[in-house]
Amino acid sequence: MATETEIKLRINPSDMDRLVAHPLFERYSSQQWQTRELLNAYYDTRQGDLAAAQVALRIRRDGEQFIQTLKSKGASVAGLSERNEWDWSIDEGSLVMSHLDDSCWPESLRDLDKQQLKELFRTDFTRKSIELAWTHAGVPTRVEVALDRGKVSTAAGEEEISELELELREGNPATLLELALQLAADIALMPCDISKAERGYRLLQADSFDLHIRPARLAVGQDIDSAFAALLQEQLAASQRLAEQYRHTGQWKLLQGWFDQLSGMRALLGSMGQVVPRKTSRELRLALDALLADWQPRLQAGLESRKARDEAAGLFAVELQQTRWGLFSLDLALWLHERRWQAARNKRMIRQAQAPLERWLARFLREETQALGLEAYKLKPFALGDQQPRLERVLVWLEVARHVLAAEGLDDTLGALRKLHASLMLNDMQARADCLDAIVADRGWKALMRDGS
Template identity: 55%
Template sequence: MAKETEIKLRISPASLATLHQHPVLAARCVAPWQTRELLNRYYDTADFALANAQVALRIRRDGEQLIQTLKSKGASVAGLSERNEWDWTLKSNRLVLSHLNDSCWPQSLAELDKKQLKAVFSTDFKRQFAELRWQRDGIETVVEVALDQGLVIAGQQQEDICEVELELRAGDPAALLELALELAADVALMPCDISKAERGYRLFNANSYSVAAAPAELSTEMPLDEAFAAIAWQLLGNSQRLAEQYRFNGHWKLLEQWLQQLVSLRALLASLGHAVPRPSSNPLRTQLDALIDDWRVRILDGADDQAVREAAPLAFANELENTRWGLFSLEMAVWLQNQAWQTKRSARGTRQGAAALQNWLLQFLKDEAQALQVHRYMRQPEDIAEQAPRLERLLVWLQAARHISGLVDSDRLFGSLRELHTLVLQPLNAENLVQRREHLASVLTLNAWKQLLR
């Protein structure tokens, strides 16, 4: 068994054709580029038992060599994935079922009749690849860079493959993110948390690809720094998966959810005071503000305008052809990987970052609730839009951590504030003013709100 650590980056065909000449790659390349044709057949049962168990099984033809490979799902975020992989050299183009024993085969598939396995789709592509070597913090880093172009074919359906893979052979996984970031400075690269196998299954069922990253696992006593990082990684992962799926099928709801992840990330960065000093996160907040400002207007307009919704997929494709989205995604990932918010912060910020999550969270929610000034905005509902950032800060923490807040009926509070936030963003008219005032009054009746104002 080997552990595969790599990052996948979607790229345009025009950029892929010239990427091997990029100075960042040329400076670290230690041997000439090589080219291979890789022909892959993926195997599963008729009801996709392997996919449901989150494993992939294939036979790859690489020249005269045949390799049977089993891959586990592993963990993936920001395009960076780590998973277990088992390889066996074959003598013929047939599965060797005896290789799929208890040392690698998932326990959940123990009762599966492996004779049911059959080829279900293919991924055939040309790969240009080279080895890179450089010193990072005094440690040699070795990375294989692969430029893949071809097709995923499932029955009568197909999807283009055009991506960059950076696979770590030696060194720190952070080096992959840093290398990707260097390339993304002048090449439009989109981190994509989707494997070639997942693309094949998606051609059978568009909903088979999950747009939700692994949830943040929070506990009452965990340090605030750890909770912040866990939530930020989840939101970043969600945003990248939603971007990939919206690019694929253009469903409007996915675009709305993508924007919400960015709004939540922006609110999260602004919520921790001294623990996340503004200078450390300012470049990220600036990039988020630009993305949110551009896309929030379009999404609000599209709520009642079919023409705007129909034009959005092309606008999003144009966004992905620009460096902005890829740069933000990778800069955010590097910032989180390096825990950059912890450098040069004050002693007070360090103490706050080490505080137990539940203790900090309850005080944070109380402070924000009091500052929302519900009674004032019941009298002046036309002005409550100025409180949208505060509502967003409340919502991001209630969504991720309300189960450990200690508040009674915290689900109702979260739902009510989310509805209020929606009203705040809608165009101002007589009906909306009445709705704002009535909703603010209903917030005051919630047990969780009363608990916060004690």
């Protein structure tokens, strides 16, 4: 068994030649690009038992070689994907069932009749690859670069493959992110951890694509520093999957979800006080502000107009032809991976970062709910937009509070606050006033203002 550490990035097909000619490849490699055809058949039961167990089984033809591979879904952390992989050379293009034994076969599939495994779809593509080698910060580093161009083919349809994969062979995982950032500064690259197998299943069954990200693990007694990092990582991962699925389907609710994740990340970065010194997150906040400033009016227009909703998909395609979304995603991934906010802290800041989550959270919510002063806006609901950043900070942490704080009624409070926040996207002042009345009268809201719980 081997473990892959890689970054997968979507690239516009028209940019492939520019990427091949990027000077970084000439600087770090003495080789020429190698080109080969890779023909892949993916196997599963008709019911998708392997997909449900989060494994993929394929046979790849590479020239005259046949390779049978079993891959687990693995985990994606701060933009870096790690997957377990088992490879076997086989004599021909038929499954060798004896390889699929207890050493690799998932326990959940123990009782599966392997004779039910059939070819479900294909991914056939041309791969251009090159190996880079250099010394980075004193550490020998080797990275395999692969550019894949082809298609996923199923009985239900086809989808284009246009991807860049950077796989770490030796060195520090952060080096992959740094390399990707240098490339993304010149060419639009979209972090995208969807595998080729997932693309095939998505074509066969549209709702098979899992938008749900493994939730951040938060607990009473956990320090606020690690809670912040886990929440931000969860939102970054969710934003990337939502962006990919919206690009694929154009469904309006996915764009709304993507925008909500951007708002949540901005709220998190703006809520931490001295735990996350502002100078360490300045560039990230500026990038988010630019994205939000462009996309909030489009979301508002889409709530009022079907035409605007239809046009949004084209605008998003234009967004992905630019570099800023990919750059932001990779920059934040590296910032999280290296915990860059920690380097600028003094001893007092470090002590604050070590505070238990529940204690920090109660104080934060008390101070922020009091500062909102929603009672005053009942007479001037039109002015509530000035408080949107603070309202979003309260929302992102209230979601955490209902799982961490021992308080009753926070689900109702959160629901009322979400409705109030949604009213900011509309021009219906009566609806906004009604939402203000509801939240001000809410018992959970009053408790938060009083003591944070």
